[in-house]
Amino acid sequence: MSAHEGLSLPRLPRGARLLLMASVGFLVFLLVAARLVGVYTSWLWFGEVGYREVWRTVLFTRLSLFAVISALVGGVLFTAMWLAFRYRPLVALPRTEDYLLPYRITVLRRPLWFGLGIAGAIGVVCGLIGQSRWTTVQLFLHGGSFGLRDPEFGHDIGFYVFDLPFYRLVVTWLLVLIFLGFLAGLATHYLFGGLRIAAGRPGLSHPARVQLVVFAGLFVLVKAIAYWLDRYTLLAGDSQEPTFTGAGYTDINAVLPAKLILFAIALICAAAFFSAVVVRDLRIPALAAAMLLLSSILVGGVWPLAVEQLSVRPNAADKQRVYIERNIAATRQAYGIGDDRVEYRPYPGIGTRPPRPASASATPLPSPKRWTRYSAPKPETSPPPPAAARPLPHPLAGPHRHRQPRHPNRRLPHWTRRRSPNSTPRSRVSATRSTESSSS
Template identity: 30%
Template sequence: MRFRRGLIILAVVVLVLLFSLRGLASFYVNFLWFDSIAQASTWRGLLAAKVVPALVFTIGFFVIMWVNLLVADRLAPPLRKMRAPTSEDELVSRYQEITARYRGRIRVGVSLFFALIAGLGVSAQWKQWILFTNSVDFGTKDPEFGLDIGFYVFKLPFINFLIDWLFAGFVIVLLVTAVAHYLNGGIRFQNATQRVSPQVKAHLSVIVAMMALIRSVGYFFDRFELSFSSRGVVDGATYTDVKAQLPALNFLIFVSIIAAILLVWNIWRRGWVLPIIAVGLWAFIAIVLGTIYPTAVQKFVVEPNEFSQERPYIRRNIKATSDAFKLSTVDSKDFNFTQDLSPAVVEANLPTINNARLWDPGIIRSTYQTLQALQTYYQINDVDVDRYDINGQ
């Protein structure tokens, strides 16, 4: 039996290695290329930026999932024999009989499976991680929040990813934990008296409370995303963003925290009233204040008198553009020109005229598409402009 099991494990390992050979070869060749140009340290840094965050996030998600599954098993109600068991009772009884010896392994396996899924995607965020860990200040602050521009370039992208990852992770934890409670008998849809046990209500309330707290942090950082808004007449935070969306986000932070407090309170109440009030109030205010109110302000306050309402934010945009391109340091000079073009002037400026571009890429593309595409399935996507050395010119 052990020999047979060993052969199966060996066969699985061989198959994994065979399917991984192409990736391993590419991995090694990539290292050799970096090493050949004396950049092996850069290769190691990039590898660490991909592996370390993914490993940390995988372990973190594994712990969160494992703890919640352990709590779900500990809160499982005792199995009782009934005179007329329902199909759910039979399912729970059969599940507990089959898995009684393997509960610990099942928890580890399920937690590891979802942790690997949640952690693998983190490696794709290696650029944001490098920017976050190597952030520097630009020395210029944004006019609305007074934060250095470097915060928006280096830190905010990874922070937003982290918040979204945590929220999505707890959604998965909530669903898997609910399934675990169902298989353990804590949730019974066919039970007319008590469909969900009080202990399960308390446990699920804690998970949703964590989601509310994570979302409150998300609302806090969503405020800074207004600096990238394209809602108004110019890019950046404009009238609706500052006067409507920003106050709405500030209020939603408060509402999310109140919702989390109500859900934590439900640990002792163990009912449905507090969770329904918390989630319902949270969702209602998020829709009304977060979506409908800013849209109404833009439609009925800004658009009828757009230039007047947006004037301060247009000035901000102009100043930011001027500072970014250092236009304030440009010296303006008059260019004297004449409309009398003589052969002598042409001869004196012949090198410049010979280097003038004859074709406009935007126009020539459509011309080539018409003249050169012999079949409808040919498509000329773009026209590149280049320079050639012809007869020393």
């Protein structure tokens, strides 16, 4: 028994493990059996109508997508975890500070099985999700050309119908692959000490920094490709204007330049992430990530919204005229109602036939009754009674009491007496007298 076995996680008894494995197997069987029944039913139905080869093609495409996506996702996850495990730091932390020691010891018992199990399970789930897009793959493989080009970029219409959805599918799964690989490497480095976020001694080892910034740089680089493809999606997607489908004034004059700006910013940010492999300064990729996030909000969201609300909405008929004409022309071409099949005649708005004379036996309509305005007689009104005389208020009642006239010989207090401008105050007179007496 090794010294670390007492620190590992407790193991389940053999009976509990067998029961858990049997439960998981039964659940998987139920999920797979339902799909197998549907596959067999479709096989019989296509055989009855004589198109079993079509079902073989569908089944082969879905199985191929499942295998490819599962292998790619599982391979990327296993590679990320293996690199993090291979270049883990060998410096051990004290047991009082290493809270992940029991989990690390449990994984170190069978690291290969843990890596293959986690990568395989996530890969199978992603494969089941990705196989539902088999129609996109078949359209890309068997697509063609329409012989018509769009008025904005000059590409054939078949590019938007057959090729562009497949390119976007590939870019989406590349982003998913890189993101899952980043998370797998981050978790493995954290488990084995390459990433420390404990208080007092946070840090990132050199192998962990290189691996994480490479995954982040690849993610931003693929995001730049997604920005480039978003330019073409503007013509095939729904416009902000509800009256027609396709690109409008805001899409062409605001969103399209914004996508080009974001494409250039994403390339610069990807280079900043890759530079952290050589330059040991994580502030450069942090600033690049902040710049990309801020520019995506301002350039990709705020600017098109401002153009739509301030420039397009007040004068929508004039701004959207060219793009509505494009939509009408595309609709006529799609439904086959162009000038070669439809004859357009101007309508002057004046009738060409004389009015039909009325027959003598026709009974004229009765004239409507004239309704006189009814007004009810006004009742006789008598003049209002005179208002009652108001009683005079008591002289001593209320705050406004009647004041008696002052007697002319009544002496007022000294603080209410009026003084002439030339009079001298009493205090000054008394002070003057005291000064004269002291001087004499």
